[in-house]
Amino acid sequence: MGATRPDRRGFLKGSAALAGGLTLGATEPAFGQLPNPETYVKGTDELIAYGERSGFVTSVRVPHPPGSQASPDAFGKVFHVAAPLQDSVGMITPSSLHFIGTTRGSFVPEIDPREHRLMIHGLVDRPLTFTMQDLRRLPSVTRPHFIECAGNRSRSSHKTVQETHGMTSCAEWTGVLLSTLLKEAGVKDAGKWIVAEGVEEVKGASSIPMEKAMDDCLVAYGMNGEAVRPQNGFPLRLLVPGFEGIFNSKYLRRVKVVDRYYMTYNDYGHLNREPDRAALGYQIGPKSVITFPSAGQQLPGRGFYEISGLAWSGGGAVGKVEVSTDGGRRWMDAEIQGTAHRMAHTRFRYQWNWDGQETELLSRCTDEIGQVQPTRAQVAEFFNRPGVPGQDNSIQPWRIASDGSVHNAIS
Amino acid sequence: MRSLKLLPLVMLLASSALAQGPTYGIGTTPTAEDIRAWDISISPSGEELPPGSGTVEEGALVYRRTGCAGCHGAAGIDGRAPRLVKRDAEPGTDPWNLGRILPIRAPYATVVWDYINRGMPLNREGTLTADQVYALTAYLLNLNDVIPDDAVMDAQSLPQVEMPNRDAWAALPDWKPGMPRLPGYPH
Numbered sequence: 001m002g003a004t005r006p007d008r009r010g011f012l013k014g015s016a017a018l019a020g021g022l023t024l025g026a027t028e029p030a031f032g033q034l035p036n037p038e039t040y041v042k043g044t045d046e047l048i049a050y051g052e053r054s055g056f057v058t059s060v061r062v063p064h065p066p067g068s069q070a071s072p073d074a075f076g077k078v079f080h081v082a083a084p085l086q087d088s089v090g091m092i093t094p095s096s097l098h099f100i101g102t103t104r105g106s107f108v109p110e111i112d113p114r115e116h117r118l119m120i121h122g123l124v125d126r127p128l129t130f131t132m133q134d135l136r137r138l139p140s141v142t143r144p145h146f147i148e149c150a151g152n153r154s155r156s157s158h159k160t161v162q163e164t165h166g167m168t169s170c171a172e173w174t175g176v177l178l179s180t181l182l183k184e185a186g187v188k189d190a191g192k193w194i195v196a197e198g199v200e201e202v203k204g205a206s207s208i209p210m211e212k213a214m215d216d217c218l219v220a221y222g223m224n225g226e227a228v229r230p231q232n233g234f235p236l237r238l239l240v241p242g243f244e245g246i247f248n249s250k251y252l253r254r255v256k257v258v259d260r261y262y263m264t265y266n267d268y269g270h271l272n273r274e275p276d277r278a279a280l281g282y283q284i285g286p287k288s289v290i291t292f293p294s295a296g297q298q299l300p301g302r303g304f305y306e307i308s309g310l311a312w313s314g315g316g317a318v319g320k321v322e323v324s325t326d327g328g329r330r331w332m333d334a335e336i337q338g339t340a341h342r343m344a345h346t347r348f349r350y351q352w353n354w355d356g357q358e359t360e361l362l363s364r365c366t367d368e369i370g371q372v373q374p375t376r377a378q379v380a381e382f383f384n385r386p387g388v389p390g391q392d393n394s395i396q397p398w399r400i401a402s403d404g405s406v407h408n409a410i411s
Numbered sequence: 412m413r414s415l416k417l418l419p420l421v422m423l424l425a426s427s428a429l430a431q432g433p434t435y436g437i438g439t440t441p442t443a444e445d446i447r448a449w450d451i452s453i454s455p456s457g458e459e460l461p462p463g464s465g466t467v468e469e470g471a472l473v474y475r476r477t478g479c480a481g482c483h484g485a486a487g488i489d490g491r492a493p494r495l496v497k498r499d500a501e502p503g504t505d506p507w508n509l510g511r512i513l514p515i516r517a518p519y520a521t522v523v524w525d526y527i528n529r530g531m532p533l534n535r536e537g538t539l540t541a542d543q544v545y546a547l548t549a550y551l552l553n554l555n556d557v558i559p560d561d562a563v564m565d566a567q568s569l570p571q572v573e574m575p576n577r578d579a580w581a582a583l584p585d586w587k588p589g590m591p592r593l594p595g596y597p598h
Contacts, residue, residue: 104530120438121446125431128438129445137437184433195452202530205452209586216588256452261582263455265526268517273507275581279593282583286598315591371591374598382596393598 059087061097065151066163069105077105078231080151082166085291085310091144091337091345093169095229101149101167101245103204103266109251111199113227113235118181118219122194122257125186132235135221138176143218144344146170146312148284149245153392156410161294164396164408168312170345171232173239174222178255179214187214191257195264196238198251206247206266208240210257216241216342219252241343242284242314244270244391276383280390284314286373287393288321288348288365299404302356307334310345313367317341320366321348327360327397328375334363354400360409361398376410453525457570460524463541464565467558470550473543478532487554492533496554506575514551518580520564520572524548545569 041047041055063071064082071079081100083093093099113132121127146168154164182194187210194213197205208217218239220228228234233250240247246266261267272278288311293299307325311318318340322331337347348363365373376394380386388394397409453459465473474480474487484490497509509515514523528544530536539547549564558564558572584593 119441119446119449121441121450126433127441127446129441130438134437134439138435180435181438184435184438186431186433197452201534201536203451203536205529209583211586211588254449256450258452258454260454262452263517263519263522264452265522265530268513268522268526270583271516271518271576271580273576273580275584276593276596278581279584280596283586283590283592285592316589369589369591370597372598379598382598391592 059084059097061099062162062166064099064163064167065155066158071100071105073105077107078102079105080149080167082162083169085161085166085168085289086294086297088291088310089308089347091170091310091347092224093171093345095171095224095226095232098169098171098223098229098232099147099149099167100231101151103200103202103246106201108230109200110230111235111251116199116235116253118236118252118255120181120185120255120257122255123188123191123259124182124257125188126184128181128185130181132221135176135219135236138180140174140176141218142172142174142222143239143241144170144172144341145218145239145241146284146343146345147239147245147248148287148312148391150281150391153388154394154396154408154410156408158295158408158410160296161289161291161396164295164410165289167245168310168345170310170312171223172225173218173220175218175220175236175239178217178219178238181219181255182213182257185257187257190259193258193261195254195256195258195262196240196247196249196252197254197256198233198237198249199253200251204246204249204266205262205264206249207258207262207264208243208247212240212243213255242316244281244284274389277389282390284312284391285393286313286315286318286365286367286371287311288318288363288373289396290323290361290363290398293361293400293406294398295406295408297406299354299400299406301404302354305352305354307350307352307361309334309348309363311348311363311365312343312345313365313371314343315371316343316368318346318348318365319368319370321346322364322366323348323350323352324362324364325350325352325359328362328395331364340368356402358402359400361400362395364395451525451529453521453528455519455521455570457521457524457566460521460566460569461541462566463545464563465542465544465546465549466563467546467549467553467560469542470546470548470553473539473546474550477539477543478535479547482533487551495551497556506579512555514548515555515557515574516576518574518576518578520548520552520557520569520574523551524564524569 064080083099118130148168152167158164238249290309321334334348334350340346399407399409482492487495497515545564
């Protein structure tokens with residue numbers, strides 16, 4: 001017995017307190033021994049080289065929108081795939097669970113980084129080509145940024161937060177500021193826009209204003225502490241913080257400095273005849289959603305719960321998140337986890353005692369420039385027509401039924 | 412020692428004198444041919460369009476022979492891939508009411524040329540010749556009553572095509588750092 005060792009006695013006291021009401025079985029182990037797990041995972045070279053999550057953790061991405069074309073399809077093409085936000089903790093989406101958007105169904109290109117090049121050309125003094133090695137030599141930054149697909153729109157038929165909001169994710173991106181590369185090439189006065197293009201089969205390209213390109217766009221080779229994942233643009237992708245997902249060109253190969261909006265095929269996809277709708281599909285608005293409890297989950301009974309969710313905005317950092325536990329009658333400030341970063345998911349938390357009565361949970365984000373997340377009714381009232389034009393950033397209500405089941409309360 | 416003490420001053424002078432020059436000297440200069448090989452962006456005024464040409468009739472042939480019909484349907488209206496021909500409508504119908512169909516909704520004919528050139532045919536992208544892309548563009552614009560049967564598309568004529576939506580679209584906001592998504596909209 002180790003009872004003569006004071007440090008061990010202290011540990012035993014602590015574990016007894018933690019064990020609470022647990023009773024030991026008939027085959028009682030020696031005093032102080034924890035029962036052994038019944039099974040083991042044997043070490044393999046693969047698991048030593050690159051770790052895996054527990055077999056008990058089953059959180060997965062799903063094709064989006066629900067009921068749409070399967071990913072992969074019969075040919076192995078990938079379409080839109082949503083992240084399991086209902087299981088998320090903290091602000092970072094694991095790379096393996098980051099949502100995927102594609103310009104159209106596509107194979108993931110297998111690009112040898114030794115062969116990959118980024119060319120900066122057009123209205124510049126010095127066209128330049130960079131190898132991946134060149135880029136690694138340049139001053140780098142690491143920043144958390146969300147990317148959200150314009151199709152991330154909650155509908156009444158959606159059964160989970162993955163279906164209503166799963167086309168957003170947040171990773172920590174590392175790379176070279178696009179402004180560093182553009183300054184190295186020397187942008188001519190006439191250069192007012194850039195066209196950023198990938199090397200994948202459809203060579204997706206978007207027009208981006210020079211003001212944005214020089215402000216905070218990031219040419220990223222790193223994602224969550226390792227190389228960008230192939231589904232997210234390996235070996236190089238563009239981050240256009242706060243702009244709709246499609247601007248964030250994957251497999252970035254070419255940046256052309258041009259004198260006007262180039263009306264690429266991606267730009268054509270934004271085409272709208274009404275200025276308000278065009279604007280609302282451009283920069284992501286202030287948005288938040290409660291991820292726990294959220295639709296499809298089950299509360300075991302009345303009592304204490306920490307409400308937890310994510311907030312973000314294309315307008316900058318999250319300034320404030322409020323939570324309502326009574327269907328929007330009263331709003332209380334939620335606690336913001338750590339520092340709210342610009343154009344990054346921000347975790348919020350709120351302590352709640354559920355009285356067992358049916359109610360609705362809502363969250364509302366206000367960003368640092370004062371934009372406030374609206375209800376669907378507020379949007380309809382502002383535009384004097386039903387619906388939410390452009391990127392949908394409306395407040396998501398979750399209904400808690402008296403049996404503890406949680407439902408999408410959008411009508 | 413004296414030269415080391417002067418180093419910060421020398422660096423300061425050098426950096427201000429070279430403000431317009433490269434800071435890091437990293438990266439290589441692509442040749443004009445390197446740039447031409449990669450630069451597939453086509454502006455609304457078409458200055459990057461390559462030599463070549465195509466007629467409506469040639470386009471109909473290319474449409475059948477390169478497999479377009481396999482996905483878009485024989486008539487461009489009934490395939491599993493996006494529809495290519497506007498819906499039936501009275502003359503003078505608002506082009507926005509003709510469907511989200513590239514060769515009628517695009518404000519510039521260059522967008523049609525650019526997308527066929529970069530993105531078609533599926534799984535065989537980049538295999539069409541410039542002549543074939545001009546011909547297909549001519550064929551699709553003709554099917555949508557944008558250009559006459561005898562039109563010839565080339566680097567000069569294509570940017571001149573008057574698309575019905577040429578001016579009927581809203582420009583994106585003049586973006587500045589820290590601006591709201593829509594001025595005057597609090598949300």
